[in-house]
Amino acid sequence: MSPSPLAEHALLLHPDDDVAVALRDLPPGLTLTHGGLSVAVTAAIPQGHKLAVRAKPTGETVTKYGQVIGRTTSPVHPGDHVHTHNLTMDSVNPVYEFGTGRVRVPHSGVLRTWEGFERAGGAVGTRNYVGIVTSVNCSASTARMIADQFRGPIMDAWPNVDGVVALTHDSGCGMVPSSEGGQILRRTLRGYAAHPNVGAVLAIGLGCEMLAVDALLDDLPAPADTIVERLIIQDQGGVRATVRAGVTAVRALIEQLDQRRRTTVPASRLILGLNCGGSDGYSGITANPALGYASDLLVAQGATTVLAETPEVFGAEHLLTRRAVDETVGRRLLDRIAWWHSYVAAGGGTLDNNPSPGNKAGGLTTILEKSLGAVAKGGTAELTAVYEYAEPITAPGFTFMDTPGYDPVSVTGLVAGGATLVCFTTGRGSVLGTKPVPTLKVATNTEMYERMREDMDLDAGPIATGDATVEEIGGQIFEALLEVASGRITVSEDLDLGRDEFVPWQLGAVT
Known part of the structure; x- marks a missing residue:
């Protein structure tokens, strides 16, 4: 089997990363070249899973996205499959900074609009x-x-x-x-x-x-x-x-x-909920960063976007506090993380019980890895507010709501807070729908998109193959969101989904 460039078979997301992500199933014996190095695949590596590009002794940290995602439990050699059999959760002791990474997303200069139902008091509905x-x-x-x-x-x-x-x-x-x-x-x-x-x-x-x-x-x-x-x-x-x-x-x-009739309103009147479910190894590479780009485009228009799923930003929250407009907002996020530590401990668990079996089958190994991909949905804009579950969303810009990671409960909280539109990314193939709010579903990989085409609205898979950029797919998501807000029916609406996905978060004793 003649050598092939690594880039044709796997993605190295950061120059300092210890692992690359397989673009297709990699057979044993395949030899890949990168930067003067030659890496021979030692065992079958499924699509979306991690390929070691550097040797790592037992107990060493492993990086992906330029960030630590875990620690080895046995020696790892170049070409090895890196997953649950040789990688585990690493202790999380991040250094928190506040406001050091703030980015004000510039306005494009073009005012975008959509067709919505104007309500008394200034709110605008995407549905009636x-x-x-x-x-x-x-x-x-x-x-x-x-x-x-x-x-x-x-x-x-x-x-x-x-x-x-x-x-x-x-x-x-x-x-x-x-x-x-x-x-x-x-x-x-x-x-x-x-x-x-x-x-x-x-x-x-x-x-x-x-x-x-x-x-x-x-x-x-x-x-x-x-x-x-x-x-x-x-x-x-x-x-x-x-x-x-x-x-x-x-x-x-x-x-x-x-x-009542729809009227033309500026894009600033949208409130978009950002959510993901059934994530895989491509989520943090394709659909999530593309949605993050679309989020930035909306924020630049003066709109509001809301990230959620607190257990699935655990381990990456330091990236969000750096983007907080001030320390008060950043501390509010950390307070919610601390609440979750206490909550799961009372139930005999820990926050690193995540990822789910489906996530692991898709290539995700630790919550650190999953969270680093999940926060990409929030783009690069500064973090302007942090809300408790179902609390009214009032601040413009990129915000955060404390919700569980369980999709229906999370989205229910976002909608209760006032999100008028939801964009949901999935790699395994979630079939979520939401009423009374339309949900646009974006597939992380083309194979799943083709297999479940009647359940997906957009395919972000071409990013992984190099046939499209994050910016191009992000632009498509942005345009689709404006169309859906204006009345275009999503696949979940066409299937009449959403009645059973209203699931309020239940806490406390019932007597």
């Missing part, structure tokens, strides 16, 4: 939904029965209404409303009820729950033109009576919402 908000799990089935009457072709009669979504959950009673868990649930439900994409709300309760409908709706921070109705199952006379009343109420709400 009726939301059925349930105060308690006891009203979930009733809400679904009502919403199911408005699925499919029946909605063609109201072309300016995107649908009716039942926001059901598994809680609302058995917990103290003033507890941390109770406050998170209330904040999440109120965030959806007040969301710019929800023009009308029907709140449904049972009547004896701890989180009552009135407590849910009192002083709701919704736009003044949000129409709010409520029904109590016990007062209506049971489920059947409430469903009949609910269908009548929703039909009237739809008639009113159908009078």
Whole structure:
């Protein structure tokens, strides 16, 4: 087998890296040349996995992206497969700096616009939904029965209404409303009820729950033109009576919402949630940095972008604190990391329990490696704010929200905070959808994109093969986001996904 240049078979992401990422399955015996060195592959290395380009004795750190991703558990030779069998988590003792790496992304000079639903008070929706908000799990089935009457072709009669979504959950009673868990649930439900994409709300309760409908709706921070109705199952006379009343109420709400029209608004009125799931060895190389480039383009327009998934920035948080506008913002992020250390320790775990089995099958070995790729979704702009879960997003620019890494829970928090659009990158093939917010899904590799083409919106794989640059794919994502915000249907919307992905974060004791 004649020698081949390393660059034809693997990506070396930083000149000082100890590993390269396989662009395809690499067979044993393949000889690769790089910088005067010759590396012979010693064992089969799957696509997306790591190839050692330097010798490393046991206990030595290994770098990727120019950063430490772990420590060897046995000797590693050039050409070896580097993964869970010889690489483990390294202790994390970063040096935190605040504001030393701030970058103000320059405006391109071209004002970009999109077509949205302007709401009273200045917010702009990317969609126009009726939301059925349930105060308690006891009203979930009733809400679904009502919403199911408005699925499919029946909605063609109201072309300016995107649908009716039942926001059901598994809680609302058995917990103290003033507890941390109770406050998170209330904040999440109120965030959806007040969301710019929800023009009308029907709140449904049972009547004896701890989180009552009135407590849910009192002083709701919704736009003044949000129409709010409520029904109590016990007062209506049971489920059947409430469903009949609910269908009548929703039909009237739809008639009113159908009078609204999209208007041209600046790109600065967008709030984009940045999320990833089912990551692989390409995530930090293709889709995530491309989304980061798109994020920078939006920030340059005055828009807001929001990174999330706190357990999946662990080990890379020092890169974010350097970008904080001030030490207060940076410390707020570190406070959330510290909270997570305590939270997982109470459950007998650690933050380095991540990555998942699917992530590892895709080539990711440690949480350090995964996090370094995950933060790439945030581009290079300065970090202007850090929010707790489902807290209202108010600051423009690049921001962060504390959420779990579990995709539906994370995205639910982003939407509750006010994200009007979500971009979701995936390497293994996640099938997430979100209502009432459209989700644009970007594949990290072309093989998966082709295999799951009906579930993906964009392919970032050409970055890995050299057929496109991060900037080119990032520009495509930016343009697609403006189109989706203006009403273009995503694949997850076409599949009617998103009803079951409303999953508020549950914390605390249930009695």
